[in-house]
Amino acid sequence: MSLTGWFIKRKILLLPALLMIRTGFSQLCSGMFSDPVVTINFGAGNNPGNPLPQVPSAYQYTSADCPAEGSYAVRNATFLCFSSNWHAIPFDHTPSDPNGYFLLINALRGPSDIYVDTIRSLCANTVFELSVWEVNVLNPAACSGNGINPNLTLSVLDLNGSVLGQINSSDISENQPYLWVQQRLQFRTPVNSGDVIIKITSNAANGCGNEFAIDDITLRPCGGILTAAFATTSSTIIDVCESDQMNYQMNATIGSGYTNPIIQWQVSYDGGANWAAIPGANGTSYIRPPASAGDYAYRFSVRENNAAASACIFNSNILGIQVLTAPFAQATNYVFGCYGSTIAFFAAGGSSYEWTGPNGFYSTSQGPEIPNVNFSHAGLYKVKVSNSGGCFSYDSTDLVIYPAPVAILSPVQASLCEGDSVRLNAGGSLRYQWDPPMGLSSDTIAAPFAKPAKTTTYTVKVYNEHTCYDTASVKIIVWEKPEAFAGPDKIVLKGRTVQMESGVKGSDVSYSWSPPDYLDHPSLVRPKTKPPETIVYKLTVVSNKGCGISTDDVKVEVVTKMFIPTGFTPNNDGLNDKWFITAIEDYPHAVIEVFNRWGQKLYTGYGKNYQPWDGTYNKMPVSPGTYVYQINLHNNTAVLKGTVTLIR
Structure with missing residues (x-):
């Protein structure tokens, strides 16, 4: 723990539940309380803890988690007692005490003593503080909200039974979550004796409630004010770099109330958990020499020359020196x-x-x-x-x-037809790396051939022996070759108009139809035609960049009656992708149906708003094969039946 963390801990005690301090005693201490000389925290270990001789015989010890009325247990936790009418308390009050025990009481009707202990060898004729931490374990909702609250009295007596100090806690209320309460009592030990009896008495009635736990019973003496301070600063903590240390003088100031005090300076290397006497450091000043990096805590203790060795020791406030190591740059x-x-x-x-x-x-x-x-x-x-x-x-x-190389590259731009190549020439150093590598004969030589599929900018990194590089770029413009697509062959009823489903591709191309006969606009890519008889048209596409010529033919077949194709190929290539019945629109009441070999209907079409079959059922492609159709024209003629072959 760092020194800063230790000082914070001294000021604020962090516990798992909320804390409350009850101070109902008259003020006896006019100086300062030292560290506890007696601490009763009931030890630690696995459940259950051992019986306690300090608990009067009226209470029965139990090893169970939930003591019945008139019983007690020593536990490091308690859970789900009496159908969760008690709080779940997962650990004791003592800080940093794994598996620490507390005393759990289900009290009898009061008044009844629950804890009696004789403490010996305290400092005689000295003011002490007795402190006990207590918690009501009853949930507020238990007992229909009318639970009996514990009420405890702390008493200190001499060995003859005379009362040296006494205080009543008043009722310890139920809380959500559970709340540890500190009860404190000041008293003065007998003039000629340091032996006392401490007693905790339960005053509340028995019944639903009056269940509680106690922990951390401490006794600490009151003495004159002891102040430790640095000679050169009012701060209580010094941070210093290891190489900048000097001798630090600490001074002890002892308040009134000590007759013949003996001083001992102490040091702690673990944030105040353990203290060691500094040999020879017994004066009102202590000079601390430079030390290795670490956290150091210092204080001085005082005891009377004729006092017991441990029961009447008083400790000062703490000074800290934090020696910091220089960083490893x-x-x-x-x-x-x-x-x-x-x-x-x-x-x-x-x-x-x-x-x-x-x-x-x-x-x-x-x-x-x-x-x-x-x-x-x-x-x-x-x-x-x-x-x-x-x-x-x-x-x-x-x-x-x-030094960095200077990249040389030629050409800086080139144009070529799709499928052609051009040689690139780089120079300026020893090693080369081209990006992207696609379309290059090699991406690590100075003069690769480039044959990109589309317009691409190539960048070359030119490296020297120090891995320094320069870059240069060349843009290769790719002209697409011409491509003519006259579209699928058409079947049209004589006297009707049909539109071509044609298209052209290529960079900077010209196109023409031949013959232009019967075309509404021969200059269009997809003209309409109304030929009087079957005719074949040729679509010619020419590259204006010199990248070639492409042609394609389309046949427009003129028929005089409805035409039912015997097959189609729904493979999305633009040719015969649908089963198109020519002139079916002339029969607006017609119903077209297609069945598979098991008689399952796959398609229904109508003459009005005709949508040809695309080879699917429920939007899923059907298998290649032969399918049966029937067409009812609803014009008092026989139903047309036949087969259509689907090829994929």
């Missing part, structure tokens, strides 16, 4: 850069950094950068690495600047 061992590039430094080991270097370079970044470096930036760079305590150390690194 680490800068990048070796930094090099290429002329014109960005250089990055990096350091570690601290919380703040200061860099200095050539040309007045200065930065407080952990990883500063220098953009566009030149040869004047080369040299030694130093970094000061500091930690949060202000301690620091240095490290350095050399920056070396290497």
Whole structure:
């Protein structure tokens, strides 16, 4: 634990439940209370704890988790007692006490003594504080909200039974969550004896309620005020770097109330958990010499020369010295850069950094950068690495600047037809890397052939022996070759118009139809035609970039009656993808049905708003094969029946 954390812990005691302190005693101590000289925390271990001789015989010990009325248990936790009418208390009150026990009581009708103990060898004729922590274990909702609250009396008596001090807790209320309550009593020990009897008495009635736990019974003496202070600062904590230490003088001030005090300075290396006497440090001043890095706590103790060795020791406040180690400064061992590039430094080991270097370079970044470096930036760079305590150390690194190559590339732009290639020529150094590699004969040579599938910009990195590089780029424009698609053959009823489903592709192309007869607009890619008889049209596409010519034919078959195809190929190639019945629109009441071999209907179409079958059922492709159709024209003619073959 750090010293800062220790001081916070001394001021605020962090516990798993809320705490309350009851102070109902008259003030006897005019000085300060020392650390406890007696602590009763009932020990620690697995459940159950052993019986306690300090609990009167009227109460029966039980090893069970939930003692019945008139019984007690020693537990490190209690859960789900009496159908959860009691709180679940997962640990005791004592801080940092794994498996620590507490005393759990289901009280009899009061008044009844629940704990009686004789404490011996206290300092005679001295004011002490008796402290007990108590908790009502009853849930507020239990007993229909009318539970009996515990009421405890603390008493201190001499061995003859005379009362030295007494206080009543008043009712300890139920709380959600459970609440530990501290009850404190000041008393003075007999003039000629340090032996006393402490007694805790339950006053409440029995019944539903009056169940509680107690823990951490302590006794601590009151003495004159003891003050430890540094000679050179009013602070109680000094933070210092290990290399900056000096001799630190600590002074002891002893208040009134001590006749012949003996002083002993002490040191703790674990945040005040354990203390050791400093040999020879028995004066009102102690000079602490430099020490290795770590956390040190100091205090002095006082006891009367004729007092018992341990029962009447009083301790001062605590002083702390935190010796901080210098950070281990680490800068990048070796930094090099290429002329014109960005250089990055990096350091570690601290919380703040200061860099200095050539040309007045200065930065407080952990990883500063220098953009566009030149040869004047080369040299030694130093970094000061500091930690949060202000301690620091240095490290350095050399920056070396290497010359960068100059990339040469030809051509800087080229155009070619799809499928053709062009040679690229790079130069300027030793090693080459092209990106992207697609379409190149090699991406690691100076002069690869480029045959990209589409317009591409190639970038080459030209490396020298220091891995420095320069880049150059070339744009290769790819002209698509012409491609003619006259579309699927058409079947049209004589006297009707049909539109071509044609298309053209290619970069900068011209196209024409031949013959132009019966076309409404021969200059269109998808013209309409109304031929009087079957005709074949040719679509010609010419590249204006010299990348070739493409042609395709389409047949428009003219029929004089409805035409039912015997097959189709629904493979999305644009040719015969649907089973199209020519002139079915002339029969608006017609119903077209298609069945598989088991008689399952796969398709229904109508003459009105005709939608040809696309070879699916419930939007899923059907298998290749032969299917039966029937067409009812609803014009007093026979139903047309036949088969259609689906090919994929």
